Amino acid sequence: MIKVAVHAEDPITCMGLVGPLEANPQFVLSAAAPGVEVDVMVVSVETVNAATMELLRELQTPSVRFCLIVDNSWHADYSTAAEHGVRAALWRAEFTPAKFIDVIRRVNRGWADFPSSLQGGLLDHVHRVQRDVLTPRGLTASGLSAREINVLRLAAEGYVIAEISQELCYSERTIKNIFYGLMKQLNLRNRTHVVSYAIRSGLI
Structure with a gap:
C-alpha cells in the first residue's frame, strides 16, 4: 500500500487528482497538511517558483517525496527542489490517469521522473555546480x-x-x-x- 496525499488550491483539480487514486486499491489517501506522514505527496501548482518551495517547506516531513503537477513553467532552483523532496514533475498538458499512477509508483520506489524538457536543464545545473563550485x-x-x-x-x-x-x-x-x-x-x-x-x- 502506498500512502498518498494531494494538495491543490483548486477543488476541481484536487478531485481530478484524487479520482484515479481512489479507484486503485494500491493507494491509501491521506490529508495533505503540515506534519502528516505519507509516502508521496502530490502538489498541483501553476508555476514552480520560490512560493512553491515555501509551500513544500511547510508540507515537508523527513520521509515524504513530492510529485509536482505543473501548469506551465519551472522557475525554481533544481538543488532547492531536490532538498525539499521533489522527485517527480508532470506537466498538466501531458497528464493522463495512467501516467499519473505510474509516476506515483516510481516515486514510491525511490526513483525520479521528470519530463524530458526539464532533464536538460537539470543536467546543465549539475554541470555548472561541478564546474563553478565543486571543482x-x-x-x-x-x-x-x-x-x-x-x-x-x-x-x-x-x-x-x-x-x-x-x-x-x-x-x-x-x-x-x-x-x-x-x-x-x-x-x-x-x-x-x-x-x-x-x-x-x-x-x-
Missing part, C-alpha cells in the same frame, strides 16, 4: 575530494595501504588519515566498511 574546491559531486575518490578506487581494486601510498605518491600516514577522515565523516566502522559503502553508493 575549484577540489571536490566531486559526491562531496568527497578527488584524492579521497582515488584512494577509495585503489582500495576497491585490492591495493593495500603501502601500494596506494606508492601509486599516488602520498605517505602511508596520509593514506591512513584519509581513511580515518572518511570513517568519521561517513560514520563508518573501518576501511572495509568505507570501501563497501563507496561502492554501494556509486561514489566509485
Whole structure:
C-alpha cells in the first residue's frame, strides 16, 4: 500500500487528482497538511517558483517525496527542489490517469521522473555546480575530494595501504588519515566498511 496525499488550491483539480487514486486499491489517501506522514505527496501548482518551495517547506516531513503537477513553467532552483523532496514533475498538458499512477509508483520506489524538457536543464545545473563550485574546491559531486575518490578506487581494486601510498605518491600516514577522515565523516566502522559503502553508493 502506498500512502498518498494531494494538495491543490483548486477543488476541481484536487478531485481530478484524487479520482484515479481512489479507484486503485494500491493507494491509501491521506490529508495533505503540515506534519502528516505519507509516502508521496502530490502538489498541483501553476508555476514552480520560490512560493512553491515555501509551500513544500511547510508540507515537508523527513520521509515524504513530492510529485509536482505543473501548469506551465519551472522557475525554481533544481538543488532547492531536490532538498525539499521533489522527485517527480508532470506537466498538466501531458497528464493522463495512467501516467499519473505510474509516476506515483516510481516515486514510491525511490526513483525520479521528470519530463524530458526539464532533464536538460537539470543536467546543465549539475554541470555548472561541478564546474563553478565543486571543482575549484577540489571536490566531486559526491562531496568527497578527488584524492579521497582515488584512494577509495585503489582500495576497491585490492591495493593495500603501502601500494596506494606508492601509486599516488602520498605517505602511508596520509593514506591512513584519509581513511580515518572518511570513517568519521561517513560514520563508518573501518576501511572495509568505507570501501563497501563507496561502492554501494556509486561514489566509485
